[in-house]
Amino acid sequence: MSATTTTAIAPLVVEEVTVRFAGLTALDGVSFTVEPGSVHAVIGPNGAGKSTTFNVLSGVYRATEGSVRFGDDELTGLPPHRIAALGVARTFQNIALPPHVTVADSLLLGRHRLTRTGFVAAGLRLPSAAREERRHRERVAEIAEFVGLADDLDRPAGELPYGKQKLVELARALCMEPRILLLDEPVAGMTADERRQTAAVVAGVRDSLGISIVLVEHDMGVVMRLADAVTVLDFGRRIAGGTPAQVQGDPAVVQAYLGTEATP
Amino acid sequence: MSDTDRPGSAERAERVEAAKPSVPAPAGEAAKPSVPAPAGEAAVPAKAADAAPVPPGGTEPAKAASEAARPGRVAGVRQGPPWRRPRAYLWVALSLLLLALPFYLDRFWLQAGLFAMAAAIGAIGINLLTGATGQLSMGHAFFLAIGAYGYCVLAGGNDVESGHELAGLGLPTWLAAVLAVLLAGLAGGVFSPIAGRLRGAYLGIATLALIFVGQHVLFNARDLTGGFNGRSVPPLSLFGFEFDDSELLVAAVPFQSMEKLWYAALVALLVCGLFARGVLRSRPGRAMNALRDHRIAAGVMGVPVARYRAAVFVLSSMYAGLAGVLLALIFQRTVPEYFGMILSLEYLAMIVIGGLGTVAGAVVGAIFVSLLPQVLTRWSDALPLVSAPGTGGVSPGEASRYLYGAAVVAVVLFLPGGLTRLVPSPREKK
Numbered sequence: 001m002s003a004t005t006t007t008a009i010a011p012l013v014v015e016e017v018t019v020r021f022a023g024l025t026a027l028d029g030v031s032f033t034v035e036p037g038s039v040h041a042v043i044g045p046n047g048a049g050k051s052t053t054f055n056v057l058s059g060v061y062r063a064t065e066g067s068v069r070f071g072d073d074e075l076t077g078l079p080p081h082r083i084a085a086l087g088v089a090r091t092f093q094n095i096a097l098p099p100h101v102t103v104a105d106s107l108l109l110g111r112h113r114l115t116r117t118g119f120v121a122a123g124l125r126l127p128s129a130a131r132e133e134r135r136h137r138e139r140v141a142e143i144a145e146f147v148g149l150a151d152d153l154d155r156p157a158g159e160l161p162y163g164k165q166k167l168v169e170l171a172r173a174l175c176m177e178p179r180i181l182l183l184d185e186p187v188a189g190m191t192a193d194e195r196r197q198t199a200a201v202v203a204g205v206r207d208s209l210g211i212s213i214v215l216v217e218h219d220m221g222v223v224m225r226l227a228d229a230v231t232v233l234d235f236g237r238r239i240a241g242g243t244p245a246q247v248q249g250d251p252a253v254v255q256a257y258l259g260t261e262a263t264p
Numbered sequence: 265m266s267d268t269d270r271p272g273s274a275e276r277a278e279r280v281e282a283a284k285p286s287v288p289a290p291a292g293e294a295a296k297p298s299v300p301a302p303a304g305e306a307a308v309p310a311k312a313a314d315a316a317p318v319p320p321g322g323t324e325p326a327k328a329a330s331e332a333a334r335p336g337r338v339a340g341v342r343q344g345p346p347w348r349r350p351r352a353y354l355w356v357a358l359s360l361l362l363l364a365l366p367f368y369l370d371r372f373w374l375q376a377g378l379f380a381m382a383a384a385i386g387a388i389g390i391n392l393l394t395g396a397t398g399q400l401s402m403g404h405a406f407f408l409a410i411g412a413y414g415y416c417v418l419a420g421g422n423d424v425e426s427g428h429e430l431a432g433l434g435l436p437t438w439l440a441a442v443l444a445v446l447l448a449g450l451a452g453g454v455f456s457p458i459a460g461r462l463r464g465a466y467l468g469i470a471t472l473a474l475i476f477v478g479q480h481v482l483f484n485a486r487d488l489t490g491g492f493n494g495r496s497v498p499p500l501s502l503f504g505f506e507f508d509d510s511e512l513l514v515a516a517v518p519f520q521s522m523e524k525l526w527y528a529a530l531v532a533l534l535v536c537g538l539f540a541r542g543v544l545r546s547r548p549g550r551a552m553n554a555l556r557d558h559r560i561a562a563g564v565m566g567v568p569v570a571r572y573r574a575a576v577f578v579l580s581s582m583y584a585g586l587a588g589v590l591l592a593l594i595f596q597r598t599v600p601e602y603f604g605m606i607l608s609l610e611y612l613a614m615i616v617i618g619g620l621g622t623v624a625g626a627v628v629g630a631i632f633v634s635l636l637p638q639v640l641t642r643w644s645d646a647l648p649l650v651s652a653p654g655t656g657g658v659s660p661g662e663a664s665r666y667l668y669g670a671a672v673v674a675v676v677l678f679l680p681g682g683l684t685r686l687v688p689s690p691r692e693k694k
Binding site: 084 | 540545567
């Protein structure tokens, strides 16, 4: 808990992380550092280990070797909820929203670690519980407004178009008031319009909140536009890294994506 | 490199610019995430989606406009004062009916109604666990037994029943009832390290063990349970008021144990229902549903998965314990074979038939499952093709069981969301 009181946004250091599933090496000695307040993209062809990286960062998978540090805190080996308590929030590639629950209630789930109401207070409807709920609903409305979901707060998430559902996931992660945000393919499957809107929201988050963002994305347009740094994975190994421009010109990257030597 | 749908760079820049003024919170806010921002401090000017940049200070009109655009939200879920809502009248009528019933019903129907109320409390408990949290439990009957026998042992004295010596603490009965509920919770707590680690159907298999252990203990710990013959249940006494069979005339109607217990059970059901509703509609309920729907996401959102599963298991056990105490008081005798696997399955049937994950579903399902067989038995001799028992052909008891089975299958087939889906809630209609 002491870590959450640290004021500065800390760097996220991934060091020599290896993940093996019964003989299959999903990640092989991957290292990179997410600088405070930057947008760091992790790209690579399908099966490169991007989602595995995210699952290690958020505690869903345990690294076989290596370490992940966020500031002074060691994340490796912590269960997901403890990592969340340190200010790490993430979204999912496949939407993980209950379809019949209203957007507002889904966003309130993001406030879980910031709220205290337990079974007894909730069951007895103590005034403290009502007060807390009201205060956090206000904050949820503000975040929804920021993301562009203000008009959808009372609708079940399942009724919204796909792009909006992904925005709800993003908003839910923001509701955790994170210090670092992990976005797993935030614009996949979106229309061009939704894509622009999401990119604007992500840029707005970085500029106004100053938090670090780690982004897994296939859409190179979005990656090049938003990312300050890029790490390229292929078959579980880091094959390149640097600024978007550096990575774009890297022959290893082009080969990984196209399978042959780059020919101009 | 793929570069699809890349907008013109000028437009891009404008989009990003447009997002900039819509600051969700000052940078300082992010630094102290455990403190929710006061409304004023983090006023959000406009939606990020708005292409038109909003000048600073233009926040109020924008907010007002968006408020006007969604009148439904301002009106809220409840429409108008209570006397303008038809549902309020329905509730008043129902409460009056429930309060008046003991003056009109005979003992058979009162007992059936009481039985349904006790079952409803137990069903609310298992619906919190299985319906709302997605943790299957086959061991509900075990916790019902702990409530029932716990009450008997705590309240009963050291008496001799049918030539057998029984141990008892002889506590005041109201205290014994409270302690029996806590005892069921304690038993749930002892099992909770397992309940916290296993999910869904795996927990269901593990809880099967509870049934077998429970049955063995109930039949063999004869000093406590009375073995095969069971134990008689000391009547409840609350603040000097006895819920026993001594007659009490109320408005020229003789009140016996069933009439008196009726009101105690009503109050217990009301309190249990409201408590569970409060839990389900608030922070713990959201976390429970998240555990059921998206277990991994729930953990990532900061829900301590194992601790929550364990806590819900304990709460559900306490509901079962209270239901057990009530059942014991209604039957006036506890017998071991009642608390077997069939009972656990009946409770699961209740919540599936009524509706998973809600208090109303549990109550409706409990009424359906516990009253339908009684109704069918009472009037099955009026059915066609039914002959008197012992004359060959279908006896009334069998006919009622066939009908009951058919009704269960029909509900599951045609109302997959449970009986409560027949009445759309005001929330869902929107």
